[in-house]
Amino acid sequence: MPLHLAIDPDSATAPYEQVRSQLASQAREGELPTGFRLPTVRALAQELGLAANTVAKAYRTLEADGVIETRGRNGTFVAAAGDAAEREAASAAAAYARRARHLGLGHDAALAAAVEALRAAYAREG
Template sequence: MNLKITIEAGSGVAPFEQLRARISEQARSGALPVGYRLPTVRGLAEELGLAANTVAKAYRALEADGVIETRGRNGTFVAAAGDAAARELAAAAGAFADRAKRLGLSRDAARDAAEAALRAAYE
């Protein structure tokens, strides 16, 4: 199995964000299975023609999202992220609901705000 990533140089999206998004998509879709060992930061940077710091930044963001895990000198692997992502999403949704209630917003107003934020994020 190979990591299939291309970085679009002319894109308005930062290279680290392109890398983060592509690895995340492949991990969540199963194209990169749980336990798949990712290339080293330096190795992937050389392969993609990126600075090592760019790849390291993407890896840190993916680890913070629970998509990958670093096992010290053993390397970096795709994590079982589904459960972690679902827990994080539930916590964020709960925090949003609590905040909306404290602000005195109705359920409909909170739902409308959430829908507007989702539309902005996904469009």
């Protein structure tokens, strides 16, 4: 199963972010199944015509987000991202709820702030 990544050099989006977002999307949509072995940083960088540091940055971000996992010398694989992402989102939401309550925000005001933050975050992604 080959990766289907396309880097637009004319895009305002940084190349590492293009790699990150495409891999995250493909993992989330199941196009890259859990356990799929990703190419090495150098191999993917060469294939895409990017610097190795660019791909390494994308991989580090994806690993921090729980989308991929590095298994030492065995390589880098697509993680069970849905579970990890859902757990992290639930934890972040609980922390936000505690903070909003501590600040004295009512349910509607806290919810409106969260909805607006999500709207702004997704609008930036295009």
